[in-house]
Amino acid sequence: MQAVSIEVKNVVKRYKHIVALADLSFTVSKGEIFGFIGPDGAGKTTLFRILTTVLLADSGEALVEGLDVVRDYKKIRKLVGYMPGRFSLYMDLTVEENLTFYATIFGSDIKQNYHLIKDIYSQIERFKDRRAGQLSGGMKQKLALSCALIHKPSVLFLDEPTTGVDAVSRMEFWEMLRRLRESGITIVVSTPYMDEAGLCDRIALIQNGHIMKIDKPEGIISNYPHRLYSVKTDDIYRLLTDLKEYPGAGSVQAFGQSAHLAFTEDLPDRSHLSAYLEQRGHRHIGIEKTEPNIEDCFIDLMVTPGVDG
Amino acid sequence: MRTVLYIIQKEFIQVFRNRMMVPIIFVVPLVQLIILVHAATFEMKNIRMAVIDLDMSGSSRKMISKFEGSPFYVIAQSTFSCQEAEKAMKKGDVDIILQIPRGFEKQLIRNEKSKVQLVIDAINGATAGLINAYSMMIILDFNRETLVDLVQPQMIANVKSINTNVNFWYNPKLNYKTYMVPGILVLLVTIISLLLSGMNIVREKEIGTIEQINVTPIRKIEFVAGKLIPFWILAMLELAFGLILGKILFNIPIIGSIWLIFLSASVFLMVILGFGLLVSTVTNTQQQAMLVSFFFMVIFILMSGLFTSIESMPDWAQMLDKLNPLAYFIRIMRMVMLKGSSFHDIRLPFYSLLVYALISISLAVRRYRKIS
Numbered sequence: 001m002q003a004v005s006i007e008v009k010n011v012v013k014r015y016k017h018i019v020a021l022a023d024l025s026f027t028v029s030k031g032e033i034f035g036f037i038g039p040d041g042a043g044k045t046t047l048f049r050i051l052t053t054v055l056l057a058d059s060g061e062a063l064v065e066g067l068d069v070v071r072d073y074k075k076i077r078k079l080v081g082y083m084p085g086r087f088s089l090y091m092d093l094t095v096e097e098n099l100t101f102y103a104t105i106f107g108s109d110i111k112q113n114y115h116l117i118k119d120i121y122s123q124i125e126r127f128k129d130r131r132a133g134q135l136s137g138g139m140k141q142k143l144a145l146s147c148a149l150i151h152k153p154s155v156l157f158l159d160e161p162t163t164g165v166d167a168v169s170r171m172e173f174w175e176m177l178r179r180l181r182e183s184g185i186t187i188v189v190s191t192p193y194m195d196e197a198g199l200c201d202r203i204a205l206i207q208n209g210h211i212m213k214i215d216k217p218e219g220i221i222s223n224y225p226h227r228l229y230s231v232k233t234d235d236i237y238r239l240l241t242d243l244k245e246y247p248g249a250g251s252v253q254a255f256g257q258s259a260h261l262a263f264t265e266d267l268p269d270r271s272h273l274s275a276y277l278e279q280r281g282h283r284h285i286g287i288e289k290t291e292p293n294i295e296d297c298f299i300d301l302m303v304t305p306g307v308d309g
Numbered sequence: 310m311r312t313v314l315y316i317i318q319k320e321f322i323q324v325f326r327n328r329m330m331v332p333i334i335f336v337v338p339l340v341q342l343i344i345l346v347h348a349a350t351f352e353m354k355n356i357r358m359a360v361i362d363l364d365m366s367g368s369s370r371k372m373i374s375k376f377e378g379s380p381f382y383v384i385a386q387s388t389f390s391c392q393e394a395e396k397a398m399k400k401g402d403v404d405i406i407l408q409i410p411r412g413f414e415k416q417l418i419r420n421e422k423s424k425v426q427l428v429i430d431a432i433n434g435a436t437a438g439l440i441n442a443y444s445m446m447i448i449l450d451f452n453r454e455t456l457v458d459l460v461q462p463q464m465i466a467n468v469k470s471i472n473t474n475v476n477f478w479y480n481p482k483l484n485y486k487t488y489m490v491p492g493i494l495v496l497l498v499t500i501i502s503l504l505l506s507g508m509n510i511v512r513e514k515e516i517g518t519i520e521q522i523n524v525t526p527i528r529k530i531e532f533v534a535g536k537l538i539p540f541w542i543l544a545m546l547e548l549a550f551g552l553i554l555g556k557i558l559f560n561i562p563i564i565g566s567i568w569l570i571f572l573s574a575s576v577f578l579m580v581i582l583g584f585g586l587l588v589s590t591v592t593n594t595q596q597q598a599m600l601v602s603f604f605f606m607v608i609f610i611l612m613s614g615l616f617t618s619i620e621s622m623p624d625w626a627q628m629l630d631k632l633n634p635l636a637y638f639i640r641i642m643r644m645v646m647l648k649g650s651s652f653h654d655i656r657l658p659f660y661s662l663l664v665y666a667l668i669s670i671s672l673a674v675r676r677y678r679k680i681s
Contacts, residue, residue, distance in 0.1 A: 082524040088517035104315040
């Protein structure tokens with residue numbers, strides 16, 4: 001068992017009558033990339049704000065690097081780096097001024113920890129005299145990450161860092177995170193994108209303030225209880241409704257150009273489904289058995305809630 | 310300490326990088342001084358008068374010519390009809406009606422009391438009061454002269470006339486510009502410092518930077534100091550700039566110590582900056598902050614004694630004005646600039662401001678929270 005970086009026990013947070021976090025418990029090991037995967041409004045930001053000591057939980061206990069988020073908030077603030085979901089640097093300051101500002105308020109300077117951000121910052125360094133507001137989305141994100149790293153944090157909280165960033169920059173960003181992990185930083189990241197889940201060491205699927213499951217991405221996929229088929233025809237919209245009416249069908253989800261259809265048991269006879277669809281006027285029918293991905297698992301867990309604390 | 314210095318530096322970079330800021334800081338005071346000082350004057354010129362002379366005697370003509378000869382009055386209408394004069398006043402063509410009754414001179418000669426009637430358009434109470442005062446002075450003057458004319462020389466000694474001798478101290482020429490400039494300077498630094506500080510932290514909330522700042526180990530007091538000091542410096546520069554303009558453009562006297570002015574200003578600015586900070590901690594958007602600041606600013610300014618004298622306000626308003634930092638500072642400015650008052654003379658308003666500053670800053674620091 002690796003050393004523990006973050007420990008959360010029974011944390012509850014309510015906003016008036018809305019429950020944002022319902023009795024959350026989990027641990028994050030040192031040096032892992034831990035992902036919170038869930039839709040908007042699942043409670044990810046609330047959790048991050050509690051862990052970064054800017055929001056008080058109603059009850060429960062949370063420790064970051066062995067420090068209590070309420071009692072030792074001053075110490076925690078020196079240890080953590082936080083990148084809020086919204087770009088929150090000064091648009092009217094240049095790239096370099098932003099970085100200097102964050103280094104200074106941590107009582108540090110750029111030179112001291114330059115090695116940490118070198119990989120990332122070198123990509124935007126030629127724009128260092130440009131104002132942050134004039135950077136592209138991907139570059140803004142790199143700057144924000146540099147600012148969150150400049151004081152050499154032990155734990156990095158990234159709240160939806162890739163939202164609103166193009167696909168190429170997203171992949172680049174994840175590569176950067178994996179490199180950062182090698183320097184021993186614990187990274188807690190949240191994302192609404194299911195395809196990013198596979199890039200984390202462990203993930204927690206979160207929905208309505210509940211953690212539905214915590215596991216390695218492979219573990220979550222291998223625990224998927226159903227048989228999954230990818231069905232394709234020439235009319236994807238009608239296909240979805242027709243599949244739902246097929247006897248014995250579990251969940252039906254649109255997935256790109258095809259539909260994912262779940263069955264509790266192996267489909268005994270594919271031709272029966274094929275004939276059913278033909279009868280309903282579909283053509284170019286293709287049915288294939290497929291491996292589930294995180295999104296399938298997430299949807300399955302949403303349908304049967306309360307599987308895991 | 311290094312942190313505070315860097316925040317101050319950062320604020321200055323941001324202020325001067327904002328393209329609107331430099332004109333706001335340097336052009337606005339110039340324009341406001343020129344416009345306000347000329348426009349917000351109480352000096353009465355060209356008071357339009359309608360004359361109803363029913364006596365048509367030497368004395369009545371003498372009185373009219375006295376009005377005509379004063380620099381303040383213009384005879385806009387001469388008539389025998391009251392209705393006509395009233396109609397003119399209703400239309401706004403005349404400000405005052407002077408009616409001299411039949412037999413005015415005869416009664417004067419008989420040494421009886423004689424009466425004239427003045428009707429003043431009092432829609433603007435302050436103006437009406439002034440017109441009244443000016444008219445009284447002219448009539449008083451007329452009285453004195455006729456007394457000398459009509460009464461036998463040997464009897465003069467027996468006439469117990471009250472000799473009113475009016476001296477205007479500290480502003481001998483009754484120059485309203487001299488009176489207005491110190492007040493308008495106060496207005497200027499108030500607007501600049503209240504709006505800038507009120508907007509500032511709210512702006513960080515709006516663009517989301519406060520979120521990241523709150524997670525850093527920066528101390529509350531460091532952050533607040535880093536926010537207030539730049540605007541304190543800017544407002545002091547603004548005041549210096551305004552004083553220089555006032556001297557060049559209006560040649561306003563600065564009789565008292567210039568250091569006393571800046572010392573009082575530095576305390577006054579702490580009140581206003583603390584207030585602005587307080588506003589920005591309780592609001593969430595710049596728009597809200599702007600509206601709240603304006604609400605207080607309008608009350609503070611209207612009750613500051615800049616345009617209307619505090620002494621003529623109702624008692625409750627005078628009590629309320631004890632909470633108005635502008636009233637204190639305008640008083641100090643006028644006393645020091647025009648009267649040359651020493652610290653001892655202004656100690657009461659000065660200490661009031663000091664207490665106010667402590668309250669407003671500590672309240673603001675307390676209200677600003679990093680944890681929600």
